[in-house]
Amino acid sequence: MATETPPPSKTPDRLPPTEEFVAVQESAEFVELRGSYRGFAFPLTVAFIAWYLLYVLLSNYAGGFMGTKLFGNINVALALGLAQFLSTFLIAWWYARHAAAKFDPRAEAIKSRMEDGA
Amino acid sequence: MSPAITLAAGGAASEHRTLIVTLFAVFVAATLVITVWAGRQTKDAADFYAGGRQFTGFQNGLAVSGDYMSAASFLGIAGAIALFGYDGFLYSIGFLVAWLVALLLVAEPLRNSGRYTMGDVLAYRMRQRPVRTAAGASTIVVSIFYLLAQMAGAGVLVSLLLGITSDGGKIGIVALVGLLMIVYVTIGGMKGTTWVQMVKAVLLIAGAVLLTFLVLLKFHFNVSDLLGSAASNSGKGSSFLEPGLKYGATGTTKLDFISLGIALVLGTAGLPHILIRFYTVPTAKAARKSVIWAIGLIGAFYLMTLALGFGAAALIKPDEIIASNKAGNTAAPLLALHLGGVDSNWGAILLATISAVAFATILAVVAGLTLASSSSFAHDIYANVIKKGTASEKQEIGAARWATVGIGAVSIVLGALARDLNVAGLVALAFAVAASANLPTLLYSLFWKRFTTSGALWSIYGGLVTAVGLVLFSPVVSGKPTSMFPDVDFHWFPLENPGIISIPVGFLLGIVGTYLSKEEPDAGKYAELEVRSLTGTGAH
DSSP: TTTTTOOOOOOOOOOOOOHHHHHHHHHHHHHHHHHHHHHHHHHHHHHHHHHHHHHHHHHHHHHHHHEEEETTTEEHHHHHHHHHHHHHHHHHHHHHHHHHIHHHHHHHHHHHHHHOOO | HHOOOOOOOOHHHHHHHHHHHHHHHHHHHHHHHHHHHHTTOSHHHHHHGGGGOOOOOHHHHHHHHHHHHOOOOOOOOIIHHHHHHHHHHHHHHHHHHHHHHIIIIIIIHHHHHOSSSSHHHHHSSSHHHHHHHHHHHHHHHHHHHHHHHHHHHHHHHHHHHSOOHHHHHHHHHHHHHHHHHHIIIIIHHHHHHHHHHHHHHHHHHHHHHHHHHHHHHHTTTTTHHHHHHHHHTTTTTTGGGGGTTTTTTSHHHHHHHHHHHHHHHHHGGHHHHHHHHGGGSSSSHHHHHHHHHHHHHHHHHHHHHHHHHHHHHHHHHHHHHOOOOOOOHHHHHHHHHHHEEOOOHHHHHHHHHHHHHHHHHHHHHHHHHHHHHIIIIIIIIIIIIISTTTOHHHHHHHHHHHHHHHHHHHHHHHGGTTTTHHHHHHHHHHHHHHHHHHHHHHHHHHHTOOOOOEEEEEEEHHHHHHHHHHHTTTTTTTTSTSSSBBOOOOOOOOSHHHHHHHHHEEEEHHHHHHHHHHOOEEEEHHHHHHHHHOOOOOOO
């Protein structure tokens, strides 16, 4: 197994030894980075998929409600569909901001330390 | 063929046909120049597979949009909305929301830990040969489903525009598309393909902006009026603006709607031709930026398809749309003709422009798909399975070029079979296969410590066989007038989209396979993958 390295490269792999990755994986700094990433990305993923499925189910089984006219010919179904667009844009923007502020500095600190040490 | 085609093409008499062909030839010539230029700069494997990894986040965002906004988006969604009103809108929403899965869970870890293909990440901590074989197989199957949709779109466009209705003529055009894509990919590699995607994305967005503007102008920028006219012209009244016209008939069709919805939202992050785009940028941050750009561009584009679909419904008689193409695939080009004025020069010019754009779209997406499958064949199967890592870069790229020719040939043959299916529906099948076979293994590999080689194999093959098997025995293939083979009936699976069954099966089999084998996960490799995927250590 140890010989099955990832794809061969023309530049020699400057990857640190596996033991170092194990040590980093167990370090408090990395555990914190992983925790903050998963704590943000996982619940948010569950939330937007639930919100999307709610919309799909309402379209299927709540025809009367979805057909309610809001103004002119704009009904609830159309407004909720547009709300899906809006929430997608907002979540993307929020994630990008959050990642730049919370994940990138920590990730870069670990990366530069590992690559300098190699 | 139906009289409506002659009617539509009647506006496009021979001189307009010349215009269409000229516009298209200009696009082909321009992209060939780009391809040759890119080909001269393609020296090593990183150039061929990943465009040298020197594209910026914005450039790649544009290219991702180009790869993603296929004929399915432009022709299929507009057609589905034009025929079924609100129910066609689900495609736009699912196709867009799906990007959040890619953004939050997949794009950055993939860029950090992979090199050229999806298989790089799937096989990272597993036994290389079996997992790479599986990854290669599912990459090629997903891409071929997707190719089928694009080829169907090409055939449809050609019969509308050039009045070519003979089977020989259509096959000739499909073969031309296949030939061009082989040239793009073998010569230009990823660098050439990426530039072609960018050019195409700009053209497609410009075309959509133009049509949207003209539609809104016609209704004095009153969206409510547009919707009202669409509802009344469709002959279906206000139900045209409500869910249920296509999927609301019975309990089965409602299940189909849910199945489609799940496949759309989970498919994107498992599409190999999209995933390999993230290798064209230097860092994970740039990969994130490309997804953000892509979400903005694709979202804006899908909002416009809403105007195109309802615009077509409002301005064209439903009979005319159906007569031109049963599945509505020609609604957008017909809309262009009607906006300019049937039998007027302006109408013919608009029709020619939009058709050339649609053709460019198909050509570019087909090139992207072919690149994804030939890369996976060369890098995953040829270099790592057959040659066990001893192939030189030159041999590997050579294998990729030959694979391109083979895949081109296969897609030409299959494309002829699929011409009367709605291209958006066909693409949704590719999404279902991707979500069933690729996404579970991708997520488990990245985030589940206990996951093993046998879990990966169960999940990839199980998801793949379930999804493809259910499609084979669905009404898409046989048993209905709209099926691929309408004259025979061997269908027993009632839904058109298999996602609701095959996606949970793919996820479950990953767990079952992992716990059933006695194999221990490789903890050291997982440490490598996890640290690399989150920090970018050692990323190339």
